[in-house]
Amino acid sequence: MxxxxxxxxxxxxxxxxxxxxxxxxxxxxxxxxxxxxxxxxxxxxxxxxxxxxxxxxxxxxxxxxxxxxxxLVRFGVAPDHPEVKSYGAEDNRILGIPGENLSGVYSARAFVGWYNGLPENRDLKPDLSSETAVVMGQGNVALDVARVLLSPLDILKKTDITEGSLAAIACSKVKRVWLVGRRGPLQVAFTIKELREMINLPGTRPLLNPADFTGLGDVIKDVPRPRKRLTELMVKSALEKPGEKDASRWASATKEWGLKFRCSPLEVLPTADGKQARGIRMAVTRLEGSGESARAVPTGEVEELECGLILSSIGYRxxxxxxxxxxxxxxxxxxxxxxxxxxxxxxxxxxxxxxxxxxxxxxxxxxxxxxxxxxxxxxxxxxxxxxxxxxxxxxxxxxxxxxxxxPVTFSDWEKIDAAEVARGKLAGKPREKLVDPQEMLQLISH
Missing domain, CATH: 3.40.50.720 (NAD(P)-binding Rossmann-like Domain)
Structure with missing residues (x-):
């Protein structure tokens, strides 16, 4: 020192x-x-x-x-958002439901780590063979995961997403992503910037149920401005006729994403052999209270969604x-x-x-x-x-x-940095991250 x-x-x-x-x-x-x-x-x-x-x-x-x-600046949420990264805790919260350990069920934290090159997640190999994916959670991380799953490859190729993840996503069969929340539109945790980017994502169309947003215009008159603007954007997208440009884009879209409210996970449904996820059973909820303090209470009804990929994005710890x-x-x-x-x-x-x-x-x-x-x-x-x-x-x-x-010194890190940037340049990317710590150590030992 x-x-x-x-x-x-x-x-x-x-x-x-x-x-x-x-x-x-x-x-x-x-x-x-x-x-x-x-x-x-x-x-x-x-x-x-x-x-x-x-x-x-x-x-x-x-x-x-x-x-x-x-x-998290290196291993954070989305490779196409280098200016904003959103997690820094060591572990993720679990759903705590039967079937959570089936193949096809992953934490959003591990999935994010996989496509961002976090060494501990480099061997995740998520199954992307299902047309429908479900993300449990309605925060920025959930939107980021959905956007990466649905983004055109031309967009992802220009980011620092890892080579292996890009190759896997190129072969992905996922065409539809549902973002599921226990509560309603007034309690979503994502921000307007991320929502607007998702609405405008090339090649995709939003699936917003008009019934979820009817009457919200009057309810949000007195809520804080950020929440009001966010809700207004959802209401507009769900209830108003899209402009000619959006209508044309959505009509030709091959992929889609949607928000599903007032649903709480009960069980991951297995395939016949009991090894793979084939869907998720959820309790339909109603809200008690209002605003941020509103609680989701089961109604006794259940709903099932068919999906082979389930990502839990309900927080970190x-x-x-x-x-x-x-x-x-x-x-x-x-x-x-x-x-x-x-x-x-x-x-x-x-x-x-x-x-x-x-x-x-x-x-x-x-x-x-x-x-x-x-x-x-x-x-x-x-x-x-x-x-x-x-x-x-x-x-x-x-x-x-x-x-x-x-110990690896800062000068050693600069060698790793230079190597990653050089590899990225060859591929037309900002960098190509090394994901194996042993490879990093071998590089600086020479």
Whole structure:
């Protein structure tokens, strides 16, 4: 690690577990706070940025379990949305229904990881042989997954989607995607930008049931503007006659997508041999209450959808890092006060493990700045005792070497980056990601 003040140092160890935005303060001198950030996603980077900007002596090391940095910025939602990525937790919530483990059923997180080159998902091999796919969930991730499944190949070829995923999608039989939600149109979690892009997706047409939107115009008069505009776009698409251009495009479309409301999953239906998903049985629900607090209550009716591909997109959750660090398994967060880990002086958290799996990049940025500010205030007030000298990365490096772990440096990452960009250029793409960590390590060892 460099000794110059204010320098950010990058280290990655294959045996280090990652928890986005988890930080511990280490001190090497009375006036030199040395800070360890575990996780090289946006939460970690923004925390480091704020600390370095506002403390001229701070030294920061960022640790990552993979050989490559940037977390969800690299492995996030959609390759055709390089400016917006939306997940950063380590695990996904499960549906908790019979048949969830059948072939053809996947978490949206694993599917997203597959087409974005996340090493742990590179061997997913999703079955795309069914004409109909169902995505359980109505958030931005659900829309992203549907868009990738239905996008023309000419669009996907210009992104950094992995070569293997592109080849699989080229052979996909999926022509129809249903996005299913437990509640109604006023409770969807996606944003207007993603919805508009889906409505305008070349070669596809939307399937919106007019009955779901009738009368909503009066209901939304007093709702917040973002929700009002979003609902108005759905109402317009469902109830108004499309313009000549849209009508022509939708008439010639070979693929389609739709929103199905007030349905809660009950069971994944198996094929005759009991191995593959052939459909999903859902409880028809009604809403009690209104707005964001509305609850979905089963009516006793059921509905079945035939489909061979089912993707669960009902949210993500963080995992505990270590038994010595407090963790609330119900909320999936580290108990904290403005980023200060409860009962553990010197420990801080940021990102989704701090507040739960909500928000996008700008939310994470502001949240990370708040955590960094808490750290700076504790340094200023003397709550953090910098006189308790610790060796910082020198000590960590010794431990890693004793375990046979050779950290990947930022310079090493630059070699991987250059190789990916060069491979992408040959294919007419921004980059062609390496998906095998061993291949990455071999590349930097030469």
């Amino acid at each position: 460099g000794s110059s003040c204010g320098r950010v140092c990058w280290k990655w160890g294959s045996r280090l577990r990652r928890l986005t935005g988890f930080s511990r303060l280490l001190s090497t001198a009375a006036l030199t706070p040395q800070i360890c950030v575990v996780g090289s996603g946006p939460a970690g980077f923004y925390t480091a940025q704020h600390l370095l900007k506002h403390h001229r002596l701070a030294q920061v090391d960022i640790y990552e379990k993979l050989p490559v940095p940037f977390g 963080s995992l505990p890092l270590d038994s010595s660090i407090p963790f609330d398994p119900k909320l999936g967060i580290i108990p904290n006060s403005l980023g200060r880990v409860q009962g553990a002086p010197g420990l801080y958290c940021s990102g989704w493990v701090k507040r739960g799996p909500t928000g996008v990049i700008i939310t994470t940025m502001n949240d990370s700045f708040d955590t960094a500010q808490s750290m700076l205030e504790d340094l200023q007030s003397g709550v953090l005792k910098l006189s308790n000298s610790k060796e910082g990365f020198k000590s960590v490096r010794s431990i890693l070497h004793s375990r046979g772990v050779h």
